Amino acid sequence: MNPIEGMLREGSLKEKTIIVTGGGTGLGKSMARYFLQLGANVVICSRKLDVLEATAKELETETGGKILPIACDVRKTEQIEGVISASIEAFGRVDGLVNNSAGNFISPTEKLSYKAVDVVVDIVLRGSYYFTLALGKYWIDHQIKGTILNISTTYSWTGSGWVVPSAMAKAGVLAMTKSLAFEWAPYGIRLNAIAPGPFPTKGAWDRLFPEELAKKFSFENRIPLKRTGEHQELANLAAYLLSDFSSYMTGEVVTLDGGEVLNGGQFNFLKDVTDEQWAAIAEQIKNTNKPSRNGGE
Ligand SMILES: CCCCCCC/C=C/C(=O)SCCNC(=O)CCNC(=O)[C@H](O)C(C)(C)COP(=O)(O)OP(=O)(O)OC[C@H]1O[C@@H](n2cnc3c(N)ncnc32)[C@H](O)[C@@H]1OP(=O)(O)O
Numbered sequence: 192m193n194p195i196e197g198m199l200r201e202g203s204l205k206e207k208t209i210i211v212t213g214g215g216t217g218l219g220k221s222m223a224r225y226f227l228q229l230g231a232n233v234v235i236c237s238r239k240l241d242v243l244e245a246t247a248k249e250l251e252t253e254t255g256g257k258i259l260p261i262a263c264d265v266r267k268t269e270q271i272e273g274v275i276s277a278s279i280e281a282f283g284r285v286d287g288l289v290n291n292s293a294g295n296f297i298s299p300t301e302k303l304s305y306k307a308v309d310v311v312v313d314i315v316l317r318g319s320y321y322f323t324l325a326l327g328k329y330w331i332d333h334q335i336k337g338t339i340l341n342i343s344t345t346y347s348w349t350g351s352g353w354v355v356p357s358a359m360a361k362a363g364v365l366a367m368t369k370s371l372a373f374e375w376a377p378y379g380i381r382l383n384a385i386a387p388g389p390f391p392t393k394g395a396w397d398r399l400f401p402e403e404l405a406k407k408f409s410f411e412n413r414i415p416l417k418r419t420g421e422h423q424e425l426a427n428l429a430a431y432l433l434s435d436f437s438s439y440m441t442g443e444v445v446t447l448d449g450g451e452v453l454n455g456g457q458f459n460f461l462k463d464v465t466d467e468q469w470a471a472i473a474e475q476i477k478n479t480n481k482p483s484r485n486g487g488e
């Protein structure tokens with residue numbers, strides 16, 4: 192496969208300031224890089240300031256863009272308000288938000304303590320609605336037509352065992368996306384979401400796909416397109432959804448997973464049937480059709 196290139200034309204996010212929660216690592220960092228390349232000012236925030244500062248330095252050198260790292264636990268409203276004020280002070284205003292921060296790990300649900308469930312739900316759901324509410328109030332007060340992108344998952348719809356706190360929280364984020372897309376549309380505020388399939392990141396792989404599992408299981412067998420996602424593919428879609436090119440789109444959730452979620456199709460087990468078996472099956476079915484064609488049972 193050829194390397195995936197940036198999709199939007201130069202300057203597509205010029206004069207926009209975008210906050211990316213969890214922007215110091217993984218997919219957040221890849222989105223931040225592309226937004227900077229497209230001319231946006233970017234604010235990255237999460238708990239670990241040293242990680243954010245290292246990322247900011249790296250991306251600033253690489254892109255020549257303006258990036259501000261700020262420590263913020265998205266479970267703390269006063270810290271979120273601090274990020275918004277510091278962003279306005281640095282760049283004049285805020286136009287976009289990516290709710291990307293998350294906590295997650297696989298575990299049998301009955302083995303989880305109450306605190307273990309809370310920690311995931313609080314980062315994902317509470318963190319997303321706190322940030323959305325704080326920024327929404329600011330946008331409505333200042334008549335700014337802001338845009339929110341929520342990073343969800345495909346199991347927000349299907350549900351999934353062994354990541355139940357994450358599934359509950361991400362489903363809530365999806366409900367918020369669609370509900371507020373309608374309610375805040377008159378203010379010109381748009382909310383969309385991306386439901387990614389597997390995109391290799393250290394954060395996700397350490398907690399969801401540790402070595403013990405990786406030895407026994409491969410995504411290539413599960414994903415119809417036979418590979419995991421490239422970060423630039425997700426960054427391209429994210430940039431589009433935050434740009435004015437998507438200005439007629441709101442309340443939408445775009446799945447980007449190589450078809451993985453389609454595994455639920457009832458007859459998909461047929462993928463392993465050979466050509467010879469198909470020939471025999473066709474013969475059998477045609478034979479059963481014959482009597483009914485002649486008016487019999
Ligand atoms: C690989 C394919 C991907 C497919 C798609 C998947 C879709 C979604 C993907 C993602 O969300 S990926 C993002 C992953 N990244 C992160 O999670 C980064 C941030 N995470 C963290 O910092 C930590 O993991 C955490 C969520 C904050 C938990 O860390 P920690 O344990 O240090 O927090 P505490 O507050 O101390 O503890 C909370 C509570 O949780 C219990 N716990 C932690 N790990 C487990 C475990 N593996 N099994 C059971 N319980 C666990 C811990 O014991 C604490 O409970 P108490 O013991 O105090 O009651």
Ligand SMILES: NC(=O)C1=CN([C@@H]2O[C@H](COP(=O)(O)OP(=O)(O)OC[C@H]3O[C@@H](n4cnc5c(N)ncnc54)[C@H](OP(=O)(O)O)[C@@H]3O)[C@@H](O)[C@H]2O)C=CC1
Nearest residue numbers: 213216217218237238239264265292293389390392394395
């Ligand atoms: N990678 C994948 O395959 C998939 C990922 N996703 C989603 O993509 C997003 C990014 O995940 P990914 O890049 O893989 O994983 P990462 O672990 O790299 O990203 C998670 C980020 O969340 C931040 N974070 C965690 N807790 C808090 C908190 N309390 N306050 C603020 N920030 C916090 C972390 O920073 P810090 O530790 O500094 O706080 C980290 O930067 C998540 O929403 C995830 O659910 C969805 C489907 C698949």
